[in-house]
Amino acid sequence: MDLKRARIGNIEVSYYDEGKGKPMILIHGFAGSKEYWDKIIPQLATENRVIAIDLPGHGKSGMSKDRYAIEDMAETIKELLDHLEVNKVTMFGHSLGGYITLAFAEAYPQYLNGFSLVHSTANPDSEEAKEARETNAKKIQEEGAESFIDGLSKKLFSPENTKVNAKEIDETVNIGLKTSEKGLVSALLAMKNRPDRNHVLKETNLPVLLIAGEQDQIIPPEKTFTVSTEKVKEKVIQNAGHMSMYEQPEELVKVMKDFLAEI
Template sequence: MIRLTAERTPAGTSYLATGQGHPVVLIHGVGLNKEMWGGQIVGLAPHFQVIAYDMLGHGASPRPDPGTGLAGYAEQLRELLEHLKLERATVIGFSMGGLVARAFALHHPERLEGLVILNSVFNRSAEQRAGVIERTRQAAEHGPDANAEAALSRWFSHEYQAANPAQIAAIRQTLASNDPQGYLTTYELFATQDMYRADDLGGIQVPTLVATGELDPGSTPEMARQLAERIPGARVVVLEEQRHMMPVESPRLVNQMLLDFLRQAEPFQNQAKGIVA
């Protein structure tokens, strides 16, 4: 069992770090925190240096200033890498974390070794956009857990919920304990920024994987395909029978996909660093 103690950067970002090798940074989704990555930390740390952190407005990290955009969330990650004395890293973003990973790739390309976007959003339909805007309104009126039950139903299979009631209850409590303003600032970005600098995505020049679950209703396979089409050479993986929280529900399946990608990307990363195999 890997037991980690959270540390903080000078700006207050709370993070966990373990393992050695190429650095891999994990960015959680809106309403969650770095603890969601337990399965990935166990699976990846024997092979890589793994860093998971709390996004602005979440967990033990500070709230974003009013009006903070995705560039500010990307800057949080840059400051974390600076603190850890890491010139470059592979960034894995889940859901809202995928938007932050995209923003980081665009604002700080010199710090990026590879990019993985999991279960994230792109080019929502009018109906999808209306639904997420309504959930934003409900969160503003009733707080971070306004949509908890509906969210859990979207995120997990019924079988997983029934078999893991304690874990589901813990995630429900995580949602409820979010700072209301930090959560709302982040959720508003999640709801509105799916096309953030979409025309610039063609400039991303690192190995990229875009993946989602076959049954993910909010981060659909079609979204993954459309996003990957914008990024040169990006791979698309759709995991059969998986829903939104596939990193939590099926960590072995997701870890194998990530390890396959990361190992294939290593020659590129070594070349970028001037390392001759």
């Protein structure tokens, strides 16, 4: 896939733009990059225009300030879509990307045909989780990111998949280690400070797909499936943890394509 760059606001943003057809955009998770989607983009791009962005401070995208709120990252995505002259898109957000997707759906619903949370939640952090974000941010600032990324990688995949996905786990570690320390700290604090956005799921008139991993240790299904309306569809990916794009890519592609076909 061809790496593309664009000047968006005060930063250089790195992204993929593959295929032709109805546009969709993929938003990666914390300590990830657009490379998280490498296994599934070729299959999606046979029928769709697939855009995948590196969030500020992640992958090969820069930062123009020390702190980006979730809403700031949603605005960066909106500005990239404007740059690409894309006025309607279906958005899929993984984990942190899901938080950004909800912020985007709240602020810019006119840009969306529909949206999906992939191993994510509309809930805010608990007080315990907020404390952990602060602790981890401080640890990264004082000790660097290596031990933090190593520990995180062990929780991303289902315990049952650690052997079969050993190569993919190494890939996620390498992607995480490429993330700037400033980007990691900024994203941790953005996640800590994000609000409850269950009202977005309750009030939206857009089609919504909630995807959960059966064995997700980060965001279990019950934290993904927080709202039930006619507009909201739920799907559990079996034998997957937090990383179905690596653990069960064929199943994830099928679920995504089925959703795209319906909207």
